[in-house]
Amino acid sequence: MRKVLIIGGGLSGLSSATFLSNSGYQVELIEASPKLGGKTYSFNYNGSKVDNGQHILMECYSNTLEYVDLIGSRKLFDFQESLSLTSVDADGKAYKLKVPKHFYPLNHLIGFLKYKLFTLKERVEIIRLLLKIKYMDEKEAKSKTLYEFLVEQKQSERTISLFWDNVVISAMNTKLKSASAEMFIRIVRIIFFENKRSANIIIPNVDLSSAFVNPAQNLINRNGGKISTSEKAIGFIVEQEKIISVETNKRTISDYDFIISALPEYGIRKIAFKNGVSRLKLPALEYSPIVSVHVWLNENPLKEKMYNLIEGEFDWLFNHGEYITLIKSSAEKLVTINNNEVIKIVFSELKKYFAIFTNIEIKEYVVLKEKRATFISDSDSIEQRNSLFNPYSNMFLVGDWTKTELPATIEGAIKSGKDVAEKIKML
Numbered sequence: 001m002r003k004v005l006i007i008g009g010g011l012s013g014l015s016s017a018t019f020l021s022n023s024g025y026q027v028e029l030i031e032a033s034p035k036l037g038g039k040t041y042s043f044n045y046n047g048s049k050v051d052n053g054q055h056i057l058m059e060c061y062s063n064t065l066e067y068v069d070l071i072g073s074r075k076l077f078d079f080q081e082s083l084s085l086t087s088v089d090a091d092g093k094a095y096k097l098k099v100p101k102h103f104y105p106l107n108h109l110i111g112f113l114k115y116k117l118f119t120l121k122e123r124v125e126i127i128r129l130l131l132k133i134k135y136m137d138e139k140e141a142k143s144k145t146l147y148e149f150l151v152e153q154k155q156s157e158r159t160i161s162l163f164w165d166n167v168v169i170s171a172m173n174t175k176l177k178s179a180s181a182e183m184f185i186r187i188v189r190i191i192f193f194e195n196k197r198s199a200n201i202i203i204p205n206v207d208l209s210s211a212f213v214n215p216a217q218n219l220i221n222r223n224g225g226k227i228s229t230s231e232k233a234i235g236f237i238v239e240q241e242k243i244i245s246v247e248t249n250k251r252t253i254s255d256y257d258f259i260i261s262a263l264p265e266y267g268i269r270k271i272a273f274k275n276g277v278s279r280l281k282l283p284a285l286e287y288s289p290i291v292s293v294h295v296w297l298n299e300n301p302l303k304e305k306m307y308n309l310i311e312g313e314f315d316w317l318f319n320h321g322e323y324i325t326l327i328k329s330s331a332e333k334l335v336t337i338n339n340n341e342v343i344k345i346v347f348s349e350l351k352k353y354f355a356i357f358t359n360i361e362i363k364e365y366v367v368l369k370e371k372r373a374t375f376i377s378d379s380d381s382i383e384q385r386n387s388l389f390n391p392y393s394n395m396f397l398v399g400d401w402t403k404t405e406l407p408a409t410i411e412g413a414i415k416s417g418k419d420v421a422e423k424i425k426m427l
């Protein structure tokens with residue numbers, strides 16, 4: 001039986017480990033931290049299981065759905081029947097985007113035509129560009145920022161700031177003025193025009209570890225795989241284009257046919273290459289933070305599962321019943337503010353956006369600042385990722401940052417792990 005050593009237990013590592021172990025490969029996975037999941041993990045707080053940050057998926061995440069089917073966790077996710085979104089403005093006024101279930105792809109256009117956050121002229125402006133993107137070659141927008149592209153496409157300042165900015169921040173965690181227009185066009189096409197369900201939002205109805213990590217761990221164990229946590233790779237011993245051994249903080253491992261590195265690019269850089277310098281050409285990426293605040297209130301009168309907060313200090317509010325979660329993507333400002341100040345902002349935003357909170361009292365909260373949540377999807381990152389070079393014949397690289405043609409997402413991470421598993425099976 002051929003053996004694969006996987007270094008890194010985030011979703012890309014777990015994806016390759018589950019797909020390979022399910023195809024009869026002997027799999028050993030080592031993870032530096034005491035827990036698996038990498039950037040998707042959960043922990044106990046105030047009697048609840050909470051996540052390091054709310055994650056949302058869409059039905060265009062086809063590789064992710066294959067993974068959750070494999071590990072048997074599909075029932076742990078809530079699927080929308082069709083795209084539906086409630087936006088609330090700073091005066092507490094709610095606007096609903098509701099795409100009809102039938103008549104794809106016209107259903108999206110019907111949904112947008114009824115979206116009263118925008119004037120009729122603005123709705124037509126948005127629809128016109130969505131339709132243009134459907135048939136556009138994204139290379140036409142190569143090297144342009146999304147802002148430059150939108151101005152060129154005659155989008156008004158209001159649709160840019162209230163619609164397009166919202167989409168790009170949520171999908172790419174990157175600001176309009178640096179986001180790659182090429183990447184944006186690609187993902188808008190996938191989301192709105194891949195198939196009739198691709199734009200539907202999916203939210204885990206349990207914590208992230210229960211949805212993505214524990215079932216994968218169980219499957220790998222059932223398939224006879226080995227998982228070691230708190231074991232960190234520290235050195236690669238190289239001989240003629242091969243990594244012949246991996247040194248960890250506990251031992252030296254040499255009994256494998258292939259290695260999969262499932263580390264972030266900044267994680268690989270910390271590994272010492274023995275018998276020579278690293279000949280890997282890694283992308284130099286910049287990162288963008290996400291701030292999540294879980295809040296337990298004295299009352300929770302909210303009806304919907306999620307709200308988009310228009311032009312707020314936070315972008316989204318997720319309602320978990322016993323607690324709520326506020327999210328700020330591309331949170332360069334919030335990440336520098338101390339937690340007492342952050343919670344004051346939460347308090348005033350809740351009062352501003354939701355008049356239903358009459359006697360609002362924050363009973364408990366936890367602020368989570370993920371400084372390197374995702375890499376910034378600008379034009380430079382596309383070039384850098386495309387020039388990734390790996391000369392080692394027995395080592396494969398996976399991770400959301402590899403050549404997935406996607407921004408830093410669960411889908412990119414899981415796709416990279418699955419694609420490499422397929423490659424290994426062909427050898």
Ligand SMILES: Cc1cc2nc3c(=O)[nH]c(=O)nc-3n(C[C@H](O)[C@H](O)[C@H](O)COP(=O)(O)OP(=O)(O)OC[C@H]3O[C@@H](n4cnc5c(N)ncnc54)[C@H](O)[C@@H]3O)c2cc1C
Nearest residue numbers: 008010011012032038039053055056233399400409410413
């Ligand atoms: C707050 C937040 C919100 C997000 N929201 C969304 C969302 O809504 N939708 C979405 O699709 N994506 C979202 N993402 C992005 C998504 O979580 C990531 O793209 C994905 O989880 C990355 O997985 P990965 O395996 O590529 O990397 P990682 O998760 O970074 O995994 C790398 C693993 O390698 C381990 N490691 C590092 N060095 C070593 C070493 N020397 N030896 C052994 N192990 C090592 C690390 O501990 C880690 O477990 C979000 C991310 C964050 C942080």
